Amino acid sequence: MAPNDxxxxxxxxxxxxxxxxxxxxALVELLAxxxxxxxxxxxHKRRQGLPVYHPAREEDLxxxxxxxxxxxxxxxxxxxxxxRRIVRxxxxxxxxGFRAPGVRQGARVLVVGGRxxxxxxxxxxxxxxGYPTEVLERDEWARAAQKARGADLAVLAVPIRATAEVAARLAPHLPEGCVMCDLASLKVDPVRAMLEAHPGPVLGLHPMFGPTTQSLDKQVVVATPARFPERSEWVLEQLSAWGAVVVRSTPEEHDEIMGVVQALRHFATFVFGRFLSRAGVDLDRTLEVSSPIYRLELGMVGRLFAQDPELYADIMLATPERRRLLRRFLDEAADTARFLNEDGREELIREFRRVAEWFGPFGDQAIRESSYLIEKLVERF
Amino acid sequence: MAPNDxxxxxxxxxxxxxxxxxxxxALVELLAxxxxxxxxxxxHKRRQGLPVYHPAREEDLxxxxxxxxxxxxxxxxxxxxxxRRIVRxxxxxxxxGFRAPGVRQGARVLVVGGRxxxxxxxxxxxxxxGYPTEVLERDEWARAAQKARGADLAVLAVPIRATAEVAARLAPHLPEGCVMCDLASLKVDPVRAMLEAHPGPVLGLHPMFGPTTQSLDKQVVVATPARFPERSEWVLEQLSAWGAVVVRSTPEEHDEIMGVVQALRHFATFVFGRFLSRAGVDLDRTLEVSSPIYRLELGMVGRLFAQDPELYADIMLATPERRRLLRRFLDEAADTARFLNEDGREELIREFRRVAEWFGPFGDQAIRESSYLIEKLVERF
Known part of the structure; x- marks a missing residue:
């Protein structure tokens, strides 16, 4: 090609x-x-008290x-x-925009550990x-009576180990009609402790997200109403109004499911990450030759270890039932060694098919969802 | 509010x-x-032979x-x-738009197993x-000589177990200068088989994605050029021109890393999924109370089991080295049982910290990437 061309x-x-x-x-101007x-x-919606989320309108749009x-x-x-991104x-x-009114205007809220x-x-x-909201911190017990006066909802945002003690210490200052509620990742023991400490309405909540999550939008909160559920209903309505998905359960069912959803999952990831670190794997080179899906999976492992070891140890080892579940996991893992023998292939394939059947339609859905995410990952990183 | 209001x-x-x-x-009109x-x-780029991907221009934009x-x-x-979505x-x-010209116009391509x-x-x-491309299927060996005539590149897109046989059967029909290349997920044995069968240039390729992946854009292909690498260079250039990321390796390094990236990863997922199915977990209820991150992780497990058991058994059990690696994984997993004892908490925390150190800055990056994906997941599903 000539220079002029x-x-x-x-x-x-x-x-x-x-x-x-x-x-x-022009696109950005239109977005603005x-x-x-x-x-x-x-x-407009605020003035008329209309809901933010209007699924039919979104799908139609x-x-x-x-x-x-x-x-x-x-x-x-x-x-x-x-x-979808714009609508979100x-x-x-x-x-x-929904600063006011809350679903129960004027209710007084006390958050213990609110900082x-x-x-x-x-x-x-x-x-x-718009709820009048008070904070009570560890070093402020002298002012507890004053802060708790007239409270309609007391939220214990304290480490799970402190729940029983804080509930007992706070209860004498609360009006009897006040809802006492905790946010711990176990529910049986904390709810029992609150029931013992406080004669009024008791509600267990487990927000299934961390404090870094920006919006409640579509986030799951598990709720275990324990005494006078009708009197804590407004709290659940309020969470739903903020966009959260409230799933009702009992403390017992909650703790059993969380054994799998949290303890077992974290532990299996821990075992895998630990092995990688001990097997002399070259992490950088591994990432270099990795497909986006492996990067994503390895990211899930790296993510665990970037978090607070004490918190995760507490979650994994919380109860004797959990430790038994994890031990059973290790036993059944050891049992898969036989698939690695020369003649293990057929049995591994049979077992693979059996598990696939157990997963049922979730498998195909998982393929769709993860393919979508891989595309996002490729797009962005 | 009055009806009129x-x-x-x-x-x-x-x-x-x-x-x-x-x-x-108006937004959609602008997009169009x-x-x-x-x-x-x-x-324009096609006429001038300019590359599609211009990272600096994208970041600037x-x-x-x-x-x-x-x-x-x-x-x-x-x-x-x-x-990002629009630019992608x-x-x-x-x-x-890049239909022609390929980086080596006129080169003749033969794909064995091309259907x-x-x-x-x-x-x-x-x-x-724009490459003249022929397909040779299992039942067409009678026409092999004709189809292979003048080929510059022969791609063996056949199951790994068939590679050696197909290479031996095809080689006599190929011009000596033809590049012989395979796509198997192991490289040591297939590359050796091709070197033995064909005296010309030999190239091992391992595309790190499945056949359902739509675009080569940013997808990783591991390449192990084995004989006369300069003569297969154009194939790698062509892959890069299509947007793929070509990572060079040796067959030995490739197989070792894939032991971890594929065999170990799939096996650990298999062990976890198998346990879920045996532990009597209620999958639907579990999904209901799950945060998006657990849904994503469980999706990765479900994804594995939605795929071909034979293929995954082959990947996991491919070589004695792999089976040894997986056995070592099970042994080290069994070893973590001691963290589950009454007095295991401190050691678990120490070990957690040690692994976190091993992951280094990847942990924070993983948090960023996975948080971004969770947002996408919440947005879409």
Whole structure:
């Protein structure tokens, strides 16, 4: 190619890129305009007491944009992805707009440990919704009576080991009608301790997310109402109004399921990560030759070890039942050694098929979900 | 609220929603316009032989849109997410535009097993790039000489167990200068078999993705060039031109790392999934009370079992070294039982910290990546 041709070509590519930049600027301007209209919608919904999340409207909006995309020769999946992201942002904007009123206006909230990581979140939710909210910290027991006066809800945002002691110490200061509620990741013992300490309504809550989670939107909270459930119902309604998914359970069922969902999962990950570190694996080289899915799986392992060892030891070793479950896991793992023998292949395949059957339709769903995420991962990192 | 007030309110909400719909239509129109300009860029790049992926231009584009978002009071993360998605789509459009010329125009490609799942992909890539491409299937050996005539690249897209036999059977028909290449997930044995069968250039390839992956964009391919590497270089260049990340290795290093990346990982997942199915876990209830991160992790397990048991048994049990590695994993897992004793907590915490140190900065990165994905998961499902 002659130098002049190259110049002409570069000029023209520059021209096309300038076109793209113009379009991109216009896109951001439209997003900003949309944001302003959504702000007015939020204002409106707040005044009328309408809910933020309107699933039918969202699905309708997205399906019409998909149709438009198809007609314009655009990939409808691209347009759907873009609008899901935009719609989510608009939900967050609207939820932020929902500062008042809470579902039980004027209720007084006391958060014990309200300056800890999770406590700070709880204080943020309730005070943003207009509830008069007090904080009681470890060194403030002298002011407990004053802070607890007239409380309608007392949230114990304290380490699980401290729950019983804090419940006992706080209870004498609470009005009898006050709901006492904890946030610990076990429910049998903490709920029992609260029932013993406080004669009024008792509610166990387990938020299935950490304090770094920004929005309650679609996050799961397991609730185990224990005494006078009708009097703690407004707390659950309030969580739902903030976008959380409230799943009701009993303390016993909760603790059993969490043995698997938390203890066993973390322990299996711990065992795997520990082996990697001991097997002399070259982590960097491994990541280099890894497909996105392995990167993601290894990321799940790395994620565990980036967190607080004490907290995770507590979760794994919480109760004798949990330790028994983990021991059984190790026993059954040892049992798979026979699949590694020369003649183990057929049995491994049979066992693989049996487990696949147990997973049922979840397997295909998992493929769909994880394929979607891998695409996101490739896109971003 | 009086009925009339409600009517007025509804009317006004309808009006705001109509505003949003107008903006959304305009957004899709702009996306369609952008798509057309990107098509012209692709055309242009193709004529000039310029690469599709221009990382600096992409990062610059996104950082300018972030700045614009900030100035307009919009969340820059929202704008970045939207543009990452758009830019990826535009890369795919450009890559599709790259039908010709391949980096070595006119080279003749023969794909053995070219109607299998992976073979079909390979045929698709090469023929779309304008390479004359032939397929040789199991029942077509009578026509092997004719199909192999003048071939510059012979790709063995056959099950790993068949590689040696197919290489031996094909070799006599190939020109001596033809590159023989396989796609198996092990490299030592297949590469040795190809070296023995064919006196010309030999190249081991291991695409780190399955046949369902749509685009080569950012996908990893491990390459182990074995004989006359300079003569198979164009194949690797071609893969890079299609957007793949080519990582060079030796057959020995490859097989060792894959022992961990594939065999160990799948086996650990197998052991975990098997235990869930045997422990009487209620899968549906478990999913109901699960945080998005557990759903994601459980999805990784379900994903394994939704795939072909024979293929995964082959990967796990491929070589005596692999079986030894998996046995060692089980032994070290059994060893963690002592952390479950009454006095095991301190040692578990020490061990947790030691592994965290081994993971080093990858842990924080994993938190960032997985938090991003959880957000995507919450958004979509």
């Amino acid at each position: 190259r110049d002409a070509a570069e000029e023209s590519l520059d021209h096309l890129r300038a076109e793209i930049d113009r379009i991109d600027r 305009e949309r944001r302003r209209v959504v702000g007015r919608v939020a204002e 997205i399906s019409r944009r998909r149709d438009q995309a198809r007609a314009a020769g655009l990939d409808p999946d691209l347009v759907e992805d873009v609008f 942002a608009s939900r967050v904007v609207q939820a932020k 800890g990581a999770m406590g700070t979140r709880v204080v943020g939710w309730f005070s943003a919704a | 409600r009517d007025a309110a509804e009317e006004s909400l309808d009006h705001l929603r109509a505003e949003i719909d107008r903006i959304d239509r 316009e952008r798509r057309r300009v990107v098509g012209r860029v692709a055309e 996104i950082s300018r849109r972030r700045d614009q978002a900030r100035a307009a009071g919009l969340d820059p993360d929202l704008v970045e997410d939207v543009f 789509a535009s890369r795919v459009v450009q890559a599709k 299998g799942a992976m073979g079909t992909r390979v045929v698709g890539w090469f023929s779309a790039a």
